[in-house]
Amino acid sequence: KPVAWGYEGDIGPCNWHKYFPKAGGKRQSPIDIDTSATQYDGSFKPLRIHYDSHMCSSLTNNGHTFCMSVNSDQCNLSGGPLEDKYRLLQFHCHWGSDDTKGSEHTVDGHQYAAELHLVHWNTDKFKSADEAIEKNQGIAVLTAFIKAGKEHRGWNHVLSHFKDIKKVQGTSTVNEDFNPKCLLPENQTDYWTYEGSLTTPPCHESVRFIIFKEVVEVSSEQLAQFRSLCVCSSRKRDTGEDEHLVDNFRPIQPLNGRVVKASFQ
Numbered sequence: 001k002p003v004a005w006g007y008e009g010d011i012g013p014c015n016w017h018k019y020f021p022k023a024g025g026k027r028q029s030p031i032d033i034d035t036s037a038t039q040y041d042g043s044f045k046p047l048r049i050h051y052d053s054h055m056c057s058s059l060t061n062n063g064h065t066f067c068m069s070v071n072s073d074q075c076n077l078s079g080g081p082l083e084d085k086y087r088l089l090q091f092h093c094h095w096g097s098d099d100t101k102g103s104e105h106t107v108d109g110h111q112y113a114a115e116l117h118l119v120h121w122n123t124d125k126f127k128s129a130d131e132a133i134e135k136n137q138g139i140a141v142l143t144a145f146i147k148a149g150k151e152h153r154g155w156n157h158v159l160s161h162f163k164d165i166k167k168v169q170g171t172s173t174v175n176e177d178f179n180p181k182c183l184l185p186e187n188q189t190d191y192w193t194y195e196g197s198l199t200t201p202p203c204h205e206s207v208r209f210i211i212f213k214e215v216v217e218v219s220s221e222q223l224a225q226f227r228s229l230c231v232c233s234s235r236k237r238d239t240g241e242d243e244h245l246v247d248n249f250r251p252i253q254p255l256n257g258r259v260v261k262a263s264f265q
């Protein structure tokens with residue numbers, strides 16, 4: 001029977017290590033990026049992000065976030081700090097109860113309103129995502145910070161399916177031509193990168209994070225739509241309203257001597 005975990009109370013991040021021992025490891029994520037301590041690495045090749053848009057995918061509310069699963073073998077990531085080729089598995093986000101919090105990583109202590117994670121697995125070294133997710137160098141997560149600002153038209157292609165996934169385990173099939181590359185910032189040459197972990201249980205220490213410096217803008221109304229997702233269909237708070245899915249970000253973790261590399265000076 002899977003162990004329940006969440007973002008508050010007894011099942012919150014402070015207790016994850018009791019059932020998921022890796023959550024107490026030495027290379028956990030997220031972290032604060034202290035830009036005065038990052039090290040420029042001139043050896044990185046250009047990032048190669050090749051996504052096709054004819055990929056059938058489905059959007060699900062897994063009770064912790066919305067997750068757009070992708071099953072196209074044409075969506076690949078390589079280059080930059082990566083030695084191997086990685087295939088896009090899914091993308092999801094983390095957000096907060098208002099626009100002042102929500103990202104998992106922070107930059108010089110600044111937290112953004114949300115954070116986009118595009119999760120890829122190493123197809124050169126492993127035979128399946130389930131295998132790669134537990135192994136060093138198994139996972140690469142492209143990450144973009146999100147702040148409140150002007151509306152983002154690309155995000156409306158995802159948000160338009162939210163009515164089908166309001167409740168947990170709600171799933172919506174997305175067959176339209178949607179290329180998640182439109183969710184990334186224009187500048188894809190300036191990023192930070194470091195070795196960390198899944199930011200949710202089981203917190204496997206298998207992740208290479210690649211975090212773009214440029215922040216993406218979405219409107220406050222679009223951010224409010226993220227918050228409209230419900231964690232649970234049945235349980236209602238004593239006020240009788242549905243419990244909404246907010247503050248689904250893990251607190252920052254100790255750096256433990258790791259160095260965050262920068263692709264730019």
Ligand SMILES: N/C(=N\S(N)(=O)=O)N1CCCC1
Pocket residue numbers: 117119141197198199200201207
């Ligand atoms: N925690 C995760 N990704 S993340 N938040 O570290 O990018 N995942 C759990 C299963 C697949 C991806």
Ligand SMILES: [Zn+2]
Pocket residue numbers: 092093094117199
């Ligand atoms: Zn994530």
